[in-house]
Amino acid sequence: MEVLPEANACVNANKSELVGEKGSGLQSECQRTNDPKLLNSFGLQKRGLKIANLNVQHILPKIEEIRLTLNEKKSLHILGLCETFLNPELGDNLIEVNGYDTIRKDRHETQDKTGGGVLVYINNLMAYERRKDLEIGNVESIWLQINFPSTKPILLCSVYRPPDMKVDWIDAFELEISKASSLDLEIIIMGDINIDYAQGCSNNKWSHMIQCHGLTQLIDNPTRVTYKSKKIIDHIYTNKFDNIIETFVPYLALSDHYPVCLTRKTNVKEIPDSSHKIITYRCFKKFNEENFIKELQCKPFNNVIEEHDTDKALNIWYSLFNNVLNKHAPIKTKRVKNVQRPEWLTPEILTARQNRDYYHKKHDLDRYRFWRNKSKSLIDDAKNKFYKTSIEQAKNPKELWKYVKGLNQTKSSPFPSQLKTHNGVITETQHIVDAFNKHFINIAPKDSLSTSQSYKFDSNKIYEEVAAKVPQDTWFYIPLITVAEVKDCLSNLNVAKATGIDQISPRILKLSSEVISPSIAYIINRSITAGIFSF
Template identity: 30%
Template sequence: MGVDVSCYRESIGRFLCAAHTVKKGKRLSFLDIICISLFAKYDIRILPVTILLHFVFHQVDTRSIISQQVEKCDARISKCTHDRLHDHCDLIISCSFSIVCTLLLISGIEPNPGPLTAESSSSSNSSLDDVFKNAVSFMHLNIQSIVPKLELIAAEYSCHEILSFTESWLSPQVSNEAILLPGYKTPFRRDRVGKAGGGVIVYVKDNLNCTERRDLVVCDIECIWLEVRFKTKKYLYGTFYVPPNSSPQVWENIEQSIDLALSCNLDIIVTGDFNTNQLRNTTNDRISMIKAQFSLHQLISDPTYITEHSSSLLDLILVNDPVNLLFSDIGAPLLDQIRYHVPVIGILTQPYKLHQVFKRKIYMYDRGDYDSYRHQLSLVDWDALFITNDVDAIARAITDELIDKANKNIPNRIITVRKDIPPWLTADIKRMIRKKNRIHKRAKKTNSTPDWAKFRLFRNKCNKLVLNSKN
């Protein structure tokens, strides 16, 4: 009654071979050429239609070829098996056709999926920018003589609320008035005594509440501790400079100073140049011992001191709670030198009151249409403005007419003025600084010689612009 197993397997094998032959294909059909041409002309937008056309016509060919192959099966295959093969083919065709129709109904495929509008695309970026604008940022850099670089510091780093520098190379003969930065308090400084070099100096924004904690400084180590106070939280911010090949006593004093800071039960942020390379991954150096002893986290991983033959991680950010920082990284070098340090930057999670700013409308007088301006003023009924005896009302009416016609004929825009920005820091310099920073990020990412050469070129242009504008 039934079909022999070997015969059934033979017939199924012939069916699969036929289907495989149809699927594989050895030559493009006329329909294939039409679909490819449509796809090339209309791009991916025509893809659902080409799929539907190709599918419908090919299923007809597939059905006919399979029928021919099945008819050639051995006569011992029963009609029941023959019908099952046709039913199986119909099921595959109907399911595939349903899937294609569903794809067409859900409006096709996007070639570049993303946000629906430009506004929604920029909203996430703007919200992230707002977070950084409303947070406190700090920066540390081994400056190697601060006096000749004050203009560059004011141009490059005025966006940070706390600026700390090591190797300030200051002496008592240099007064605080000679090293002031616009928008910052009188700097906190600790100069090296007895010999040249070294020294630590910290600048804090005018509207940031802080006091110096000299009780946390042990012996004669080069460090400054500040207690920075916000509305709901306090931090201890320490800046250290450790000379190369320092004695064990210096490191013991540093450990004691950090221990005193932690005993205040406040979150601490320690930064500075420690002159011990953290890229070596050794566990017996002093920084590793301090991290283990006080459960501190070191957040910088890229080299901060570059020479012609080597790179080292000397400038660090140590915190007892990494949650306090939104972001930490290195910045672009300030000058084009053979040996140089790069700044380390951190942004606190603590919200911060924005700088005092105000809006101002400016007119581009060199682009004004003054013929049209005079013509529109000539059409004003000036006599109608004098119907009242109120001199102030007449003056306001005349002023409003002049400004209204000026707004229509002279290009203008609204700018934001910040009181703590020096007047010589022009919009061109700010644009050049932003462009230089973008090129530096690209050079860090690609690490290619042309990108680094381009960065050095723009850095030199930027520094030249700053010095010329200042002078």
């Protein structure tokens, strides 16, 4: 397969000449990098809130590439898409991306037509809210309010203006901008406006409206390039130009438009880092099974058997066992990359995507179409082969369902980054947990029970209910367990099963079954005879 050396892109890392912002001292960069690491990504390099918008021209055939591009480097916090061509019959599960919330507005919501539509993917760790009060009339737009812990929120709009729209579309969209401007917040607007800025704004009414609302257009590199023309019809606008530290138009040829991208400066702590995650694990790097068992044998597990209180006996057992386990296999935390590349991804697919983008940049239409179709067919073939082989070779139902679920994206529900209460907004994790606990323990009506009388449990009602349904000569009892039965259970544990909440894995229990079986059997039997379940 052909591999290409060049993958440059033109960049506006804050420009020197912008509408309404001349002499700002910002410099333009072109051909920023030949680094292959930036291929097929959105190329934003500076720290901050990373946002992009793309006219995708039908999302469904390109959803795997969108998922791949977003999850390769966790490069974006927010991605807006125009011309999604979605309708009510197409559920969110078909277009969801792991790690992102999906906000969509299909064309049927604003007009009695097909096609069009806008959608926004936003990192599910971001604090935001949909501002439907700003979405007025039949404009294809989505307004979001992005909230930060210590600074004022910003308003973000992803919008699409079809090329055949009449002049009254500008009047309708101005109503949205006017209402947003009245909130005295920072505004960022991005989308395919279909008004060319290549030689200055080609629409006087639009230009006048933008200037009246103090907005600056940030993109001056072509976003739609053909043999005959180079047009800047995909735009980014803001009323706080100084907060935008980087803009970029990458040669990412998912459609015949290039994305428009920006980085908005923020406090590092205000932006969730989804490119890495913290994991907790047992380190077996220096684990020696023989030494572990020898030390375990020296521990006084007889102390467990001498204790008649079931709960205390269990606590003694955990203390003795974990003291040895934590010494030989300590619990550690580590920050790791949160890159989620699909298992079906191959080097041939990456190369085909690189070649597609390269020839699109070079305006070689025939080769671009060849590599566009090639990359799509390689992705389809790789997915079909991977899932077919995986499902056929699945050894158990768990493994089978793992691959079946992989065919359909599922929406995750992460812990909220903030919580609104009567006393304001809470951002600290522990304070959010405390607020939830306080809410749920007080959710029952306070007058449901008399404050002067305490509730008493009447066990006689249970005995009467059982006696009415079970014959008197029927007896039920739980037989005591033997040490041999406990050892047999532990020795046959499946080491592939997940570790429980006590952080003792099946592998360790199986390994130490000879030593721990007597003490575990004692705890189980004490629980049976005392009628107490210890945990």
